[in-house]
Amino acid sequence: MSQTLFEKIAAREISAQIVFEDDLVLAIRDINPQAPTHVLIFPKRAVPRIAEATPDDHKLLGHLLLKAAEVAKKLDLKGGYRLVINNGVDGGETVPHLHVHLLGGRHLAWPPG
């Protein structure tokens, strides 16, 4: 199987602005930011999307969310922030490697478009 974009970033084959890394996850600045702070947090082990996660992934998924909150704290998003997971075509997914968007630094409207 060919590597996903985010696996290539984790392997340092493609460069990215890394804001956090541990043995399980990586957090990078989005190349096309939709807010003053727009970070992507993803597991190094590729899960295509949340709809394809299995019970075996539950620890990894918990870790991913906890680290997203830790990155938000590190980036000082005191006014609040939003975590988003896009799933499938209608959900706006473009990279088939599960990732959490962390958006902040401005007021975010609800409902989203």
Ligand code: 5GP
């Ligand atoms: P999705 O649309 O799948 O939820 O999110 C994919 C995100 O990856 C998009 O926000 C897009 O801007 C970002 N992205 C796509 N290619 C690259 C890249 O090469 N580097 C970085 N840092 N972000 C990327």
